[in-house]
Amino acid sequence: MAFEFKFPDVGEGIAEGEIVRWLVAEGDVVTLDQALCEMQTDKAVVEIPAPRAGTILRRNGREGDVIPVGQILVVIGEASEKEAASRPEPEPAQASSPPASSPAVVAQDVVDVGAPPRAQAAPATRRLARELGIDLARVEGSGPRGRIVPSDIRRAAAAPAAVTGAPAAPQGERTPYRLQGLRRVIAEHMVQSVREIPHVSVVDRLNARRLVAVRTLLKPAAEARGARLTYLPLVAKALSLCLPQHPVFNARWDDGTLYLHRSVDIGIATDTDDGLIVPVVRGVEHKSVLEVAAEMGRVTERARARSLGPSELTGSTITITGGGPLAGLFATPIINYPEVAILGVYRIQEEVIVEEGDMRPAPMLYLSLTFDHRVADGAEASRFLSSLKDLLATPELWLLDLR
Amino acid sequence: MNHLPSARLIHLGAGAPEPALHLSPVVTETAAISAAERGALTVVVRRHQPYVLLGPSDRRLPGLARIREWADARGLPAFIRIGGGSLVWQDTGTISFGVARPSRDLTTVERNFRELGEGVLRAIRYLGLETAAYGRAVGSYCEGPWDIVVDGVKIAGVAQAIRGGFALVSGMILVNQDPVETTRLIEDLYELAGSPRHLRASAVTNLERLLDRPVALAEVEQALFSGFGSLYQLIPADLDETEWVRAARLYQERRLA
Numbered sequence: 001m002a003f004e005f006k007f008p009d010v011g012e013g014i015a016e017g018e019i020v021r022w023l024v025a026e027g028d029v030v031t032l033d034q035a036l037c038e039m040q041t042d043k044a045v046v047e048i049p050a051p052r053a054g055t056i057l058r059r060n061g062r063e064g065d066v067i068p069v070g071q072i073l074v075v076i077g078e079a080s081e082k083e084a085a086s087r088p089e090p091e092p093a094q095a096s097s098p099p100a101s102s103p104a105v106v107a108q109d110v111v112d113v114g115a116p117p118r119a120q121a122a123p124a125t126r127r128l129a130r131e132l133g134i135d136l137a138r139v140e141g142s143g144p145r146g147r148i149v150p151s152d153i154r155r156a157a158a159a160p161a162a163v164t165g166a167p168a169a170p171q172g173e174r175t176p177y178r179l180q181g182l183r184r185v186i187a188e189h190m191v192q193s194v195r196e197i198p199h200v201s202v203v204d205r206l207n208a209r210r211l212v213a214v215r216t217l218l219k220p221a222a223e224a225r226g227a228r229l230t231y232l233p234l235v236a237k238a239l240s241l242c243l244p245q246h247p248v249f250n251a252r253w254d255d256g257t258l259y260l261h262r263s264v265d266i267g268i269a270t271d272t273d274d275g276l277i278v279p280v281v282r283g284v285e286h287k288s289v290l291e292v293a294a295e296m297g298r299v300t301e302r303a304r305a306r307s308l309g310p311s312e313l314t315g316s317t318i319t320i321t322g323g324g325p326l327a328g329l330f331a332t333p334i335i336n337y338p339e340v341a342i343l344g345v346y347r348i349q350e351e352v353i354v355e356e357g358d359m360r361p362a363p364m365l366y367l368s369l370t371f372d373h374r375v376a377d378g379a380e381a382s383r384f385l386s387s388l389k390d391l392l393a394t395p396e397l398w399l400l401d402l403r
Numbered sequence: 404m405n406h407l408p409s410a411r412l413i414h415l416g417a418g419a420p421e422p423a424l425h426l427s428p429v430v431t432e433t434a435a436i437s438a439a440e441r442g443a444l445t446v447v448v449r450r451h452q453p454y455v456l457l458g459p460s461d462r463r464l465p466g467l468a469r470i471r472e473w474a475d476a477r478g479l480p481a482f483i484r485i486g487g488g489s490l491v492w493q494d495t496g497t498i499s500f501g502v503a504r505p506s507r508d509l510t511t512v513e514r515n516f517r518e519l520g521e522g523v524l525r526a527i528r529y530l531g532l533e534t535a536a537y538g539r540a541v542g543s544y545c546e547g548p549w550d551i552v553v554d555g556v557k558i559a560g561v562a563q564a565i566r567g568g569f570a571l572v573s574g575m576i577l578v579n580q581d582p583v584e585t586t587r588l589i590e591d592l593y594e595l596a597g598s599p600r601h602l603r604a605s606a607v608t609n610l611e612r613l614l615d616r617p618v619a620l621a622e623v624e625q626a627l628f629s630g631f632g633s634l635y636q637l638i639p640a641d642l643d644e645t646e647w648v649r650a651a652r653l654y655q656e657r658r659l660a
Contacts, residue, residue: 010509020459035566038459043487043547044512045459047566064463185541185555254534308605314554 002057002077007039009069010046016068017041019061027079028056036074048073055079186275193337198373201332202381206393207355208348208365214395222290231365232268232322233293235345238391239320240264240284241401246384248375250317253338258375267316267336268296270303277303278336280316323347330366340375343388344368365392408444410502410635413642415449416624427451428482428493429653431501431573433646438503439568446522446631447501447573448624451493455481455592457659458489458545458562466597471659473595481659486562486573488545490589496580496609498623501573502631509565516549519572520561524551526630527558527576530623531614537561542603544589550574556608578623582607 007017017039024036035047036056054076061067141148193199215231222229243250247260264285267278279299284292302308319336323346333342346366353362369385376384391397413434415427423430431447438445455474461467462483470490474481493499502519520537527535532553539548540557551559561574586604593600610618631637642650 008509010512014512018460021462038566040459040487041512043545043549043561044516044563044565045485045487046509046512046564048509049507064460185539188539314556 002075002081003052003054004072005036005051005074005076006070007067007073008048010039010041010044014041014069016066017046018066019063020045021063022059023047024050024056024059024074026056026059030054030056030076050074050076052076057081183275189337190334193334197335197337199332199335199370200373200378200381201368201370202378202385203330203332203366203368204382204385204389205364205366206389207353208363208392211365211392211395212348212363218289222293225290227290227293228297229289229293231348232320232345233289233296234395235343235392236266236268236281236284236292236296236320237287237289238388238395238398239266239318239343241391241398242384242388243285243318245387246380248380249341249369249371249384251340251375252315252317253340258340261317263317265315265317267319267339268300269319269321269333269336269342270300272304277308277313278316278319279303279308279312280314282315318343320345330368332368333370335370335372341369341371341381344370367392407634407636409638410444410446410631411438412628412631412637412639413445413447413449414624414639415447415451417450417621419450424450424452426647426650426654427499428454428456428480429650429657430642431499431503431571432485432653432657433642433650434501435503435564435569435571436567436649437642437646438571439505442505444504444635445502446635446637447499447503448627449499449501450495450620451499453492453494454479455659456491456493457481457483458487459483459485461490461596464593464596464598466595467659469595469597470592473592474659482657483659484562484564484657485566486564486571488547488560488562490592491545491560491575492580492585492588493575494580495620496578497575498578498620498627499573499575500627501571503569503571505568506565506570507568508570511570512563512565513549515563515565515570515572516561519570520549520551520574522631522634523559523561523574523576523627524630525633526623526626527551527553527610529626529629530610530618532558532610540606542601543606544586544600544602546606551576553608553613555606557606558608558610558613576623576627577607577609578618578620579609579611582609582612 010017020038020040022037024030030036030050030053032053033049036050037048039046039048055078056074057077058075060072060074136148139148139152141152211231211234215229215234219229243264250264251258251260263283265280265282266284267280270277270279279302281292281295281299287295299308299312302312316336316339318339319342321333321342321344323331323344328346330346331344333344335342344367348363348365350361351364352359353364355362367385367389369381371381413430415423415430427449428451430449434445434447455470464470471481500523502522504519516537524535524537535551535553535558537549538552538555539546540550540552540555543557545560547562549561550557551561559574559576561572564571583604586602586607590600590602610623628637
């Protein structure tokens with residue numbers, strides 16, 4: 001009786017593989033453990049051995065095809081069973097597809113399954129496109145009569161536009177979305193942080209009237225000297241003034257050991273077209289507000305241009321993330337692993353507060369501090385946030401620390 | 404008393420004769436076959452002359468012959484490796500390594516990467532890069548999730564093959580190879596082969612850049628001996644005559660013809 005041999009699960013977390021090379025042909029007689037093909041998954045090439053002796057009745061997939069774990073790879077049986085096994089592996093059902101067992105479909109190499117105009121591609125090519133998140137309608141085919149072949153899909157997947165993630169061909173009411181490139185790296189980084197660090201957040205708000213006044217005063221002067229002064233450089237500088245009194249928040253885990261850092265190297269969470277990038281402004285404690293603003297402007301601009309060098313992207317000891325002008329009162333950000341704390345700074349908005357017994361409008365700034373609960377407790381984090389809040393509420397206090 | 408498992412160590416170092424260096428690109432596979440036959444864990448640390456090393460999927464490049472012609476014109480050999488990944492450029496600014504153990508288990512891909520690559524990871528940390536870790540350097544040439552990265556930037560490429568009764572984890576440490584020139588060269592070769600790739604040179608680095616000092620190949624070799632030596636009792640044993648014959652045959656088989 002014919003035996004359907006499926007692509008085995010070759011390792012934890014590996015869901016698919018590329019057929020690099022067939023080592024047998026249909027009709028070949030194989031012995032037990034004879035290599036059938038080479039499959040590649042993430043830089044590992046595995047020779048797949050025959051699970052039994054017999055005749056290769058059918059090979060499923062061509063070299064270069066990417067197939068999921070569990071899909072039939074070969075059918076092995078007696079030569080006389082050839083006829084029954086000649087049925088190809090059906091495509092996963094699509095909303096607009098005819099039944100997979102329809103003879104009108106299985107007899108064709110190129111399947112037309114939807115409303116015209118449809119891109120012409122073989123089932124394995126369509127599957128590859130779905131796996132890589134490529135919309136076939138946007139791919140120019142290089143095969144005969146414009147047919148799309150696997151190399152077209154890979155070329156499309158390698159194009160810069162596809163690096164952050166992409167929707168694949170809609171499947172009825174839902175569309176699979178595959179994380180790619182930087183998006184995938186961000187995802188892995190976030191998962192690692194949440195998995196390894198017990199996160200806790202404290203949130204507070206402050207009357208930013210004086211901070212707004214100071215920034216309004218300094219902004220034109222900074223611009224005259226070539227720097228754009230937003231609130232973030234002021235927050236970064238205040239942070240560097242607070243951290244020496246709360247050193248556990250200026251720290252990184254390396255190989256299971258927590259290191260407290262003297263230098264305040266602040267990561268600036270930067271929204272780019274490709275996703276979140278965190279360039280570093282180093283030695284903030286030694287820089288003036290103007291220097292911090294200039295450096296922050298330089299690295300965030302380079303981040304958006306994706307032209308940062310490794311040294312500008314690594315080694316931060318604490319991170320600031322800004323809600324900026326986007327909506328939202330505050331958030332509880334994820335710590336930039338392997339750091340200990342991340343400070344959230346949100347938009348300043350007018351709120352009515354009680355001040356000296358009167359209700360008055362005031363520009364209120366929300367801050368959040370998310371920290372590693374292994375390293376600090378809520379009381380310590382609250383004291384740290386409170387000292388930062390005091391400095392930002394009364395920027396004149398900084399004068400005391402000027403050298 | 405030493406309780407470490409023993410491992411054969413094959414080293415093609417500074418004093419390796421020219422014929423051995425000539426066959427260096429296939430020494431790791433040769434040693435892996437012997438590892439399967441003898442049931443012995445084997446570590447290879449080797450230098451080599453410059454060569455182009457393609458991945459198995461690169462066989463389907465539409466203009467593959469043009470890469471061979473490019474290499475031929477410069478007197479360089481080009482090989483297709485048995486491990487995964489894609490095209491890399493091997494020169495005297497890199498050190499290659501390989502670790503093989505007998506295995507017929509297809510389900511241990513991740514475990515093999517983690518365990519057999521550990522000696523390299525330790526070596527890089529011994530050199531002073533304590534944050535070295537397995538990871539994916541997005542956009543790097545021959546990108547993969549089990550490369551060794553320092554703060555997300557590739558310092559060593561790592562690939563694997565499971566076949567013929569062995570599991571082999573192999574790759575190269577970038578010592579002073581220029582990542583920008585290498586990335587451009589690889590882009591040029593893919594373009595030449597009719598399958599352009601957009602790669603990110605900044606996703607790759609080398610030891611000298613990260614350590615900010617000259618790094619000799621011998622220093623990296625010593626670090627590899629220390630790294631693997633912390634895991635195994637290394638027993639130096641060069642290839643024997645039979646193995647050199649096999650290497651010579653593999654050289655012809657793996658060379659891009």
